[in-house]
Amino acid sequence: MTSPDGPTAVRPGTELVPEMPTQQGGLDRRTRIARAAAVAAASGPGVSSAAMLTSSGTGAATTAGREVPVVDLNEVPPLDDPRARPSWLVFLWWVVQRLLVTNSLQPSSRLRARVLRLFGAEIGADVIIRPRVRVRFPWNLHVGDRCWIGEGVWISNRDLVILRSDVVLSQETFVTTGSHDRRHMGVVTAPVVVEDGAWVTTRCIVLRGVRIGRSCIVTPNTVIDRDVPPGAIYGAPRASVIGERF
Structure with a gap:
């Protein structure tokens, strides 16, 4: 899970669309989503038209006199x-x-780069890739030289x-291009670009849609959301120091 806010470029995620399960009553998932959208539209503003919003029943929380809705996760728009x-x-x-690639017993950086290229990644010359690196979909990865x-x-x-040339991503950093729309929990994505010479230090979190500028440094444990x-x-x-213990 990542931040629900950020730059736009809304697009569903990358997994293949599964077969739509059929629940009680014989309606598949797409049909139920369409019916939920129609009900939401008829209910007026304040209810998402992309997913069924349900309340928790008796004693449901309210804000400004309006019942706070809950997203039914069975009705999240399918990925495509x-x-x-x-x-x-x-x-x-x-x-x-x-x-x-991820295997810490495999010492060769060149072999990691070769395997990533084999699965569609663009990897430049003299790239170093350390053990335990994970790449969700190599065909969406572009890495420049060095x-x-x-x-x-x-x-x-x-x-x-996209990592331009001479970029450093230090240990345990997490880069994600996806999140969920806070209204209906459908997947939203946007590219991440790290410009030439940038150094993202250890244990940073890079969120979708950001561009990290040329030759900048991101200090440890920073969340980059812009x-x-x-x-x-x-x-x-x-x-x-914010106080004394004793």
């Missing part, structure tokens, strides 16, 4: 993404990644992740 690949290829990638991707980096790229200007040092104020 033009970047999707056949399910057998996704499964094969998961297996190969576990053996040859980049360093540190141990334990997780790239959850439903949409494009564009970072070129040449900046970006991060929260450092911790300080």
Whole structure:
């Protein structure tokens, strides 16, 4: 789960659309979503037209005199993404990644880069990829020359992740291009771009739709939810003493 807010470019996620399950009454999921949207539209403003909103019954919470709705997660709009690949290829990638990319016993950075290229990633020259790196969909990854991707980096790229040349992603950093619409919980995505020479230090979180500027530095444990200007040092104020224990 990631932040519900951020830049737009709304597009469903990358998984293939599953067979729509049929529940009691014989209606498949798409039909139930369509009926829920019609009911929501007839109910007037304040109710999402993309998913059924239900209340918790007696004693439901209210705000400004209006009952607070709840999103029925069974009625989330189905995923449908033009970047999707056949399910057998996704499964094969998961297996190969576990053996040859994420595996901490596999020491070769060149082999990791070669495997990523084999599955559709664009990887430049002299790229270093450390153990325990995870890439959700390699066909959505573009890496320039001389980049360093540190141990334990997780790239959850439903949409494009573009690392220009000489970029560093340090240990345990998480990059995601996807989130959920807060009104109906459908998947929304936007690309992430890291410009030449930028250094995203350890355990940062990079959220969808951001652009990290040329040669900037992002300090450890920072959440990047907006564009970072070129040449900046970006991060929260450092911790300080706020009182005495005894």
